[in-house]
Amino acid sequence: MKKTITIHDIAKTANVSSATVSRVLSNSEYPVSPAMRAKILKTASELKYIPNSLGKQLKTNTNMTLGVIIPSITNPFYSSVILGIEEIARSHNYNVLLCNSHQNPKLEEQYMKTIFEKQIKGLIISSISKNAKLLKQLIDLGLNVIALDQEIDEKEVCRIEFDFRKGGYMSTTYLIGKGHRNIAYVTSPLDRPSRESIYQGYLDAMGQFGLEPMLEEAEAEGEKAFVDGIYEFDNGKRLTGRLLERPNRPTAIFACNDMTAFGIINELTLQGISVPQDMSVIGFDGIEFGQMITPALTTIKQPDYEMGRMACSMLMEMLIENKKPYLNFMLQPQLIERNSVAGREE
Amino acid sequence: MKKTITIHDIAKTANVSSATVSRVLSNSEYPVSPAMRAKILKTASELKYIPNSLGKQLKTNTNMTLGVIIPSITNPFYSSVILGIEEIARSHNYNVLLCNSHQNPKLEEQYMKTIFEKQIKGLIISSISKNAKLLKQLIDLGLNVIALDQEIDEKEVCRIEFDFRKGGYMSTTYLIGKGHRNIAYVTSPLDRPSRESIYQGYLDAMGQFGLEPMLEEAEAEGEKAFVDGIYEFDNGKRLTGRLLERPNRPTAIFACNDMTAFGIINELTLQGISVPQDMSVIGFDGIEFGQMITPALTTIKQPDYEMGRMACSMLMEMLIENKKPYLNFMLQPQLIERNSVAGREE
DNA sequence: CTGTTAGCGCATTCAC
DNA sequence: GTGAATGCGCTAACAG
Numbered sequence A, B: 001m002k003k004t005i006t007i008h009d010i011a012k013t014a015n016v017s018s019a020t021v022s023r024v025l026s027n028s029e030y031p032v033s034p035a036m037r038a039k040i041l042k043t044a045s046e047l048k049y050i051p052n053s054l055g056k057q058l059k060t061n062t063n064m065t066l067g068v069i070i071p072s073i074t075n076p077f078y079s080s081v082i083l084g085i086e087e088i089a090r091s092h093n094y095n096v097l098l099c100n101s102h103q104n105p106k107l108e109e110q111y112m113k114t115i116f117e118k119q120i121k122g123l124i125i126s127s128i129s130k131n132a133k134l135l136k137q138l139i140d141l142g143l144n145v146i147a148l149d150q151e152i153d154e155k156e157v158c159r160i161e162f163d164f165r166k167g168g169y170m171s172t173t174y175l176i177g178k179g180h181r182n183i184a185y186v187t188s189p190l191d192r193p194s195r196e197s198i199y200q201g202y203l204d205a206m207g208q209f210g211l212e213p214m215l216e217e218a219e220a221e222g223e224k225a226f227v228d229g230i231y232e233f234d235n236g237k238r239l240t241g242r243l244l245e246r247p248n249r250p251t252a253i254f255a256c257n258d259m260t261a262f263g264i265i266n267e268l269t270l271q272g273i274s275v276p277q278d279m280s281v282i283g284f285d286g287i288e289f290g291q292m293i294t295p296a297l298t299t300i301k302q303p304d305y306e307m308g309r310m311a312c313s314m315l316m317e318m319l320i321e322n323k324k325p326y327l328n329f330m331l332q333p334q335l336i337e338r339n340s341v342a343g344r345e346e
Numbered sequence C: 001c002t003g004t005t006a007g008c009g010c011a012t013t014c015a016c
Numbered sequence D: 001g002t003g004a005a006t007g008c009g010c011t012a013a014c015a016g
Helices: A007-014 A018-025 A034-046 A053-060 A076-091 A105-117 A133-140 A164-177 A193-208 A230-244 A258-270 A304-320 B007-014 B018-025 B034-046 B053-060 B076-091 B105-117 B133-140 B164-177 B193-208 B230-244 B258-270 B304-320
Strands: A065-070 A095-100 A122-125 A144-148 A158-162 A183-187 A214-217 A252-255 A280-285 A298-301 A329-331 A334-336 B065-070 B095-100 B122-125 B144-148 B158-162 B183-187 B214-217 B252-255 B280-285 B298-301 B329-331 B334-336
Touching: A007 A018, A007 A034, A018 A034, A053 B053, A065 A076, A065 A105, A076 A095, A076 A304, A076 B076, A076 B095, A095 A105, A095 B076, A095 B095, A105 A122, A105 A133, A122 A304, A133 A144, A144 A304, A158 A304, A164 A183, A164 A193, A164 A252, A164 A280, A164 A298, A164 A334, A183 A193, A183 A230, A183 A258, A214 A230, A230 A252, A230 A258, A252 A258, A258 A280, A304 A329, B007 B018, B007 B034, B018 B034, B065 B076, B065 B105, B076 B095, B076 B304, B095 B105, B105 B122, B105 B133, B122 B304, B133 B144, B144 B304, B158 B304, B164 B183, B164 B193, B164 B252, B164 B280, B164 B298, B164 B334, B183 B193, B183 B230, B183 B258, B214 B230, B230 B252, B230 B258, B252 B258, B258 B280, B304 B329
Parallel strands: A065 A095, A065 A122, A122 A144, A144 A158, A158 A329, A183 A214, A183 A252, A252 A280, A280 A298, B065 B095, B065 B122, B122 B144, B144 B158, B158 B329, B183 B214, B183 B252, B252 B280, B280 B298
Antiparallel strands: A298 A334, B298 B334
C-alpha cells in the first residue's frame, strides 16, 4: 500500500510552499504566476495527487454531501424520488448519503445525528416521527432541511407537499363520472396523514354526490410491515376478500396506492371477476409497474421523480446561495387513464 | 444559528483538559476516574455536545461510511441489493454513500474518485467499465473493493458472482422437462457478460437435448436506455412481436430478465395468446413484482438482497478485522415455480 | 489517572 | 506573487 500524497509532498518536490500548491489546486482566486501554476499542476499529476477532502472540509466547514432519509428504498416511489435528488445533487457536484429509516423513529433519529456529525449541511427527509425536537436542534445548529410529504410543524423547514386530498377527490369524481355509484375505498391503516387525506378527498367527492362511502381499512401495521414490499399487495388481496363478502358489492374500488391495487386486481382475477368489465379498479401513486400489468392500471400520478428534483433544487439554493426560501410547494395530482376502469350505464 | 461546541468548550466549563474529555467521549480504553467521567458526561449533555466526526476521521484516518456504485437505483434488483448492504452496514454503524452510475463509465470514474477523496475505505461496485486502471490505483492506495457480478481482472478485489450460466441452463432444462421443444430466448443486447452467460446456459441445454436454439436479441442500447425502467418492458413487447411473425412459433419463451418477461406476457395477452395455456414464459431475476402479475411469473431467482448482505459482510471483515479474503463467491440460482409455465404433451 | 503537546491535510491570514 | 504560520476538531504519544 502506497503512501498517500499530500500538498506538502507536491510542495517539496516542486520546491514551492504548500500554500501556493493549495492556491493552485483549489482553484483559488488568488494570483499565482503562470509558470509556477504550470509546474505545480505538472508535479501534482506526476505524483498522482488525489486531494483529501476531509482536510478541506474541516478547514472550510463545507461539505459536498447531502443526507437523505426515506422510509425504504425498495418502495419504487422512493427510489424514483432518490433518483431525482441524486441527479440534481450530482449536477452541483454533491453526493448523497442514503438512509432507510424503515419507518422506525429511533433509527431515524440516529441517522439524523450521524448526518449532522458528518457535518452535512443539507437534509431531505420523509419522516414519520412527529417528534421534531432533535430536528429543531439541528436546524438551529445550521442544518438545512427539506421535508417531503410531511406535517412537520417547524417553521424553518421547507416542505414539498403533494395534494393527497385533491388526488383522492379527483380519483373518486373520475369514477363517478364513469357512472359508478357504489365505490369502495380500500386502504392501508389510516394512521398516516397522507392516507387520511386521500380518504378525506374520497369522502368529499362521495358526499358531494350524495353517495354512501364504503371503507375497507387494514389493521395497524407492525414496524416490520413496511420493509416487505409485498405487504401492501397482500393487504389488497385480503381486503378484497372481505369486500366481496359484503351484501352490496361495489362496482369500483379505489386503492390507497398502486401496490394495493395490484393485490386487488390479482384477487379479483383469481375469483373470476374480470377487471374492468365486472369491476373497476383505480390506484394511487403512478409507479411504473402500473403499465406492465394487464389491465394497465388507471391511477393518480404522484410526481416522484420531479419531487426529488425539486426538493434537491431548493436545498441547493439554500446551501449555495444561502437563500432561505421559506415557502412550501404543493405538487398537484394528475390522472393517468389506462385500462382498469370501465364506464357503467345506469 | 448557535455556535457549535467542541470538546474544548466542554473542557473549559468542566475545568479539565480536552484530552480527558476526548478519552471519555470516545469511549477510549484509557482509565479515567469515575468522578471526572461523570462530570464530563454531565456537562457534555448539558451543552448538547454533538461530535464532529471530521476531526476524528482526519486524525485517525478511519471513516464510517461505505461507497456503493450501481447502475441504477430504480432497478428493483439493485434496490434490493442496496437494502441488504445498508442493513449490514448499519449493524456495524456504517453508512452508505450511494452513487448511480447510469451505466456511464465517465460518471463511474468520477464517483470512484469522489469516494476516495472522502477517505472512504470500502467500496462495493457493480461496474460495467472494463477499465480498471483507476480502481487499481485506488486499491494500491488502500481502498477495499467488492465487485458484484463483475469480470474485473483485478486480483485484489473480491467478487460476489452469480452463476448466470447455470441459471440459463436451469431455466431451459425446466422448460424442456415440461415438454417444450421449441424454446425461444428473448434478450436485451448480448453486450454484457452476464447476459452472454445466461444465453450460453440456454445454448448448453438446447444443445444437450439436440434442440434448435431460437434467439431474439434487441439492438444495442444507448446510454440513456438504462435510466428508463420501462426500457426492458418495451423490449419484451417489441421482440415478442417479431417472434410471432416467424414461421415456427415457439411454445415457450425464456426472457433474460423479469421486466422483459412482463413485456412479453403483456404483448402475448394483447395478441390474444394466453399465458401459459397457449404459450409459456419464464423470467430471470426474481423481483417481487413477478408475483403481482397474472399469471404469476415463473422465474430464476438471483439472490439480490442476500448478495448485498454478503458483499457488505465481506467488506466489513476486510475493514474491521483487516482480513483480506481473496476469495470469490459464486451464488447459485434457484427456480421459483409459479404460474407462467404450463406442461406440454408431445 | 490527568494534562501538555503535536499533528492529521488543508485553506487562509499575515508578512515580505 | 510567494511563503511562514496558524488553526479547523479531534486523538494519541508522551510526561508527569
